[in-house]
Each structure stands twice: as structure tokens, then as C-alpha cells.
Amino acid sequence: MTARKTHALWALLCACCLFVESAFAQQMTVSGRVEFAVKAGGTSPDPSDAVVWLTRVGESTQSAPAQPKRQQLLQKHKTFSPHVLVIQVGSAVEFPNQDPFFHNVFSLFDGKRFDLGLYEAGSTRSVVFNRAGISYIFCNIHPEMSAVVVSLKTPYYATSDRKGIVSIPNVPAGRYEMQIWHERVLPETLNALTHTVTLSAESASLGVLHLPEQRNLSQTHKNKYGEGYDNPTPTGPVYTRP
Numbered sequence: 001m002t003a004r005k006t007h008a009l010w011a012l013l014c015a016c017c018l019f020v021e022s023a024f025a026q027q028m029t030v031s032g033r034v035e036f037a038v039k040a041g042g043t044s045p046d047p048s049d050a051v052v053w054l055t056r057v058g059e060s061t062q063s064a065p066a067q068p069k070r071q072q073l074l075q076k077h078k079t080f081s082p083h084v085l086v087i088q089v090g091s092a093v094e095f096p097n098q099d100p101f102f103h104n105v106f107s108l109f110d111g112k113r114f115d116l117g118l119y120e121a122g123s124t125r126s127v128v129f130n131r132a133g134i135s136y137i138f139c140n141i142h143p144e145m146s147a148v149v150v151s152l153k154t155p156y157y158a159t160s161d162r163k164g165i166v167s168i169p170n171v172p173a174g175r176y177e178m179q180i181w182h183e184r185v186l187p188e189t190l191n192a193l194t195h196t197v198t199l200s201a202e203s204a205s206l207g208v209l210h211l212p213e214q215r216n217l218s219q220t221h222k223n224k225y226g227e228g229y230d231n232p233t234p235t236g237p238v239y240t241r242p
Helices: 003-025 187-192
Strands: 028-035 051-056 070-072 072-078 080-081 084-088 092-096 106-109 124-128 133-139 148-153 157-159 165-171 174-181 195-199 203-209
Touching: 028 051, 051 084, 051 165, 072 092, 084 157, 157 165, 174 187, 174 203
Parallel strands: 028 203, 070 092, 084 148
Antiparallel strands: 028 165, 051 157, 051 174, 072 080, 092 124, 106 133, 133 148, 174 195
């Protein structure tokens, strides 16, 4: 290899290193805080489980590639854990049954529609969430069981903690459409909160995101047949399908 070619190769390698270093240097952690309005005479509602995500403006694809992976919604003590699960489109979610009785996980709403049927303790079934949307998850046997799977096309998202804090890591600088979701807020209100933000190392805060509490989570829902649940719900290993 001639000296000229060697010099050109080193110049190219240095340029690539500088490009990669610059790209990583522009990534940041975007933070914000979710806060619910306090009703007169009441206490501040729990601000956890709000989902905030960023979609790059003017790009058909995200600058970071989608990374679908396997996630899990555990069924134990007649409860789904976690209650809110955020995934990227294409991810598979496992529904292991660790209760000593049958479960029947289903979702018949605007997100991913599925019915896993009856399956016994110690077994698991899975679903691939191949479209973006909000999927409300229930058990056809136990009406007290509920969860939500939020499937997104973007890798830039986070769920608020019990203090309402949201922290989205590894976000490149740029303009984004910011969206927020919470189970206790009506869809039309959430849509109105969507707006464009410009993020940089000097401006990586989403500020305080104010939400009104509009829905009662204790409201009953129908089973997968559109009917009311049996009362009381069975807890033994034997269950007769209606």
C-alpha cells in the first residue's frame, strides 16, 4: 500500500470516528414530570404509569432502529404484572400463568385483538404485537384482572414513576412529536396534548405535563362474549367454559 493510500485510509477512519463520536455526543436523556390536577378537597392522584413517547418529525423511520424483543406480563395472585407494559411494534409478549388455577387472557379492543383461551397453572402463551396501538388486556375468568400493552413504532419512550418522573434515554437532538397516554384520561384529551418539541443538549426537558383525571378505573367491563362475569368468580383449577 502506498503512502498516499495509507494517508487516505487513515483520514477516512478518522472521519468515521468523528461522525460516530458526534452522533453519540448529541444523544441525551429527555426528562419531564407528569402531574394530575388536584380536585377540590382531594389529594393528588397517583401519577405513575403515564406513557410518554417521542416521534421524530420529518422522518419516515426513526434514527435508532426498532428492537423488538420478548416481554412478559405475569399472572399471579389474580393480577397482571406489570399493569402497564410499553413495547416496540413487533415485540412478543409472554403471558405465564403462575396461579394455581386457569386463566384466559384476551383483548378485543383497538390495539391487538387476541384470545389465548384457557390454560393451566405453570404454562404460558404469547402474542406478537405487530401493530401500534393501545391494547386493554383482561382475563375471561377473573374480572378484577386488567393490564394495558402500549405498542409503539418509536424507540424513544418512558413510563412515569410514582413521583411522576419520566426519563427517556439516548434521544438524538432534533424536532419530535411528543405524545402522552394515561389510562385515567380520555383519548380526546390526550390527543389535544400532542405537540412538537425541539430537543437539544441545552433544552432536554419536557417540563411539567398536566393531566386531568377523567375516568374511573373501577368501572366494570364485559367478558370476551360481551356478557357479565359470573359471581362469584371461580378460583379453583376446574372451570366450565360458558
